[in-house]
Amino acid sequence: MSSEAMDETMKFDSIVIGGGPAGLACAIRLSRMGMKVLLAERRHLPQEKCCGEFLHPTAVRELEALLGKTPAGQPIDRVRISALDISREFDLSTPAMAVERRALSKALIEAATRTGVQISENMEADILRADPNRFEIRIGTNSAHSERLILAEGASAAMTNKIKVAKPVSRVVYGFSARMEAVFDRKVALAAVSGGYAGLCDLGGNCVNIAGLLLPAAYRRLAPNQPGFGARLLAEIPVWAKIVQPDLIATKFQAPVCADEIRGDALPNGAFVVGDCGGMSETAFGDGIARAFVHARILDEVLHLHSGNSKNVAREYVRRIKNSLHRPNRFLLRLAGELLRSPILARTSLRVAGSWIHSMVRRATEPAGVPS
Numbered sequence: 001m002s003s004e005a006m007d008e009t010m011k012f013d014s015i016v017i018g019g020g021p022a023g024l025a026c027a028i029r030l031s032r033m034g035m036k037v038l039l040a041e042r043r044h045l046p047q048e049k050c051c052g053e054f055l056h057p058t059a060v061r062e063l064e065a066l067l068g069k070t071p072a073g074q075p076i077d078r079v080r081i082s083a084l085d086i087s088r089e090f091d092l093s094t095p096a097m098a099v100e101r102r103a104l105s106k107a108l109i110e111a112a113t114r115t116g117v118q119i120s121e122n123m124e125a126d127i128l129r130a131d132p133n134r135f136e137i138r139i140g141t142n143s144a145h146s147e148r149l150i151l152a153e154g155a156s157a158a159m160t161n162k163i164k165v166a167k168p169v170s171r172v173v174y175g176f177s178a179r180m181e182a183v184f185d186r187k188v189a190l191a192a193v194s195g196g197y198a199g200l201c202d203l204g205g206n207c208v209n210i211a212g213l214l215l216p217a218a219y220r221r222l223a224p225n226q227p228g229f230g231a232r233l234l235a236e237i238p239v240w241a242k243i244v245q246p247d248l249i250a251t252k253f254q255a256p257v258c259a260d261e262i263r264g265d266a267l268p269n270g271a272f273v274v275g276d277c278g279g280m281s282e283t284a285f286g287d288g289i290a291r292a293f294v295h296a297r298i299l300d301e302v303l304h305l306h307s308g309n310s311k312n313v314a315r316e317y318v319r320r321i322k323n324s325l326h327r328p329n330r331f332l333l334r335l336a337g338e339l340l341r342s343p344i345l346a347r348t349s350l351r352v353a354g355s356w357i358h359s360m361v362r363r364a365t366e367p368a369g370v371p372s
């Protein structure tokens with residue numbers, strides 16, 4: 001192939017960095033708009049990520065709007081909240097789902113492939129040049145060019161930090177997840193540990209996913225990937241004794257950087273940030289996937305509205321994300337996150353403010369902003 005021909009094959013309308021829910025959803029939408037789209041993912045696909053595997057009702061609706069169906073999964077209609085020796089159960093405002101990350105990723109990849117997205121897996125991407133509407137991206141040993149760049153690289157946000165006005169990182173949390181055998185009928189659970197929290201989600205068929213987010217000191221104390229983790233966790237959540245095995249060890253773990261929300265208008269024209277790299281805190285536990293899909297849909301809407309790469313698109317995108325109806329849920333989840341990090345506070349709240357917590361759970365699980 002001549003170098004000119006090679007250059008032509010590496011010219012795209014849009015390049016997406018990251019093959020998680022945010023990147024794949026964007027790639028599908030941009031490709032459906034008639035664009036030539038390249039998606040680069042540094043790991044293998046389907047993605048297998050440390051996750052609670054809970055799909056918030058907003059995520060379920062967004063997925064239906066995107067794919068016309070949801071991948072097979074388990075309906076979830078109740079949440080159990082626990083702290084030390086007490087638990088309370090509440091119903092969700094709308095049923096949610098538990099969908100394995102691998103199945104979710106597969107469904108998104110199939111849709112992306114069908115619409116003509118070119119997917120490069122096991123390919124680390126790096127930004128070589130980021131001028132307005134002209135991006136040069138190194139993908140493996142090749143370089144590719146595009147008018148649009150979609151940053152969907154998850155919480156580590158290295159590329160995003162490379163081209164935005166840098167802000168100091170506010171907090172680092174560690175995530176873990178594992179599967180275990182248990183019956184936990186159509187439920188999701190959250191329990192307080194000191195300096196973090198853990199969750200259970202019924203995947204159906206006697207299989208429960210356990211996941212958690214921990215501040216560094218709690219991660220060192222509980223050591224999820226070391227023998228005896230189950231027993232150490234049970235010492236902090238004794239009410240889970242009948243569900244969690246003492247010899248449990250987490251199989252997946254990660255240290256996401258909780259970047260502050262980025263100022264999208266500081267990016268060069270044509271660059272957009274979607275999903276966790278747009279600013280993630282541990283409140284993404286439970287609604288991070290929903291937020292990723294919301295970002296992809298909003299990007300689609302503003303590109304349709306302004307049909308181009310003008311400054312208006314970036315401004316409108318950031319404005320709509322900030323006003324997105326899904327945001328109040330994140331506020332409530334943040335509050336819940338603060339309460340859950342302290343078992344004594346969480347236990348007192350469960351004892352004295354059960355009905356307030358119930359209404360908070362219902363509001364936090366209302367699907368928001370998805371066009372019907």
Ligand SMILES: Cc1cc2nc3c(=O)[nH]c(=O)nc-3n(C[C@H](O)[C@H](O)[C@H](O)COP(=O)(O)OP(=O)(O)OC[C@H]3O[C@@H](n4cnc5c(N)ncnc54)[C@H](O)[C@@H]3O)c2cc1C
Pocket residue numbers: 017018019020021022023040041042043047049050051052053054055056059123124125126152153154155159174175176177211212213254256274275276277284285286287288289290292
């Ligand atoms: C312990 C834990 C539990 C969670 N539980 C839930 C839950 O139950 N429900 C929920 O909705 N959310 C949950 N979340 C949050 C959820 O996982 C994220 O919000 C979601 O994955 C964000 O999607 P994303 O596409 O933005 O990022 P990611 O899913 O992280 O995808 C980013 C992708 O980009 C790739 N990448 C990064 N850099 C490059 C590069 N330079 N080149 C190429 N590829 C690159 C990465 O390999 C990765 O595959 C949880 C998070 C944690 C840590």
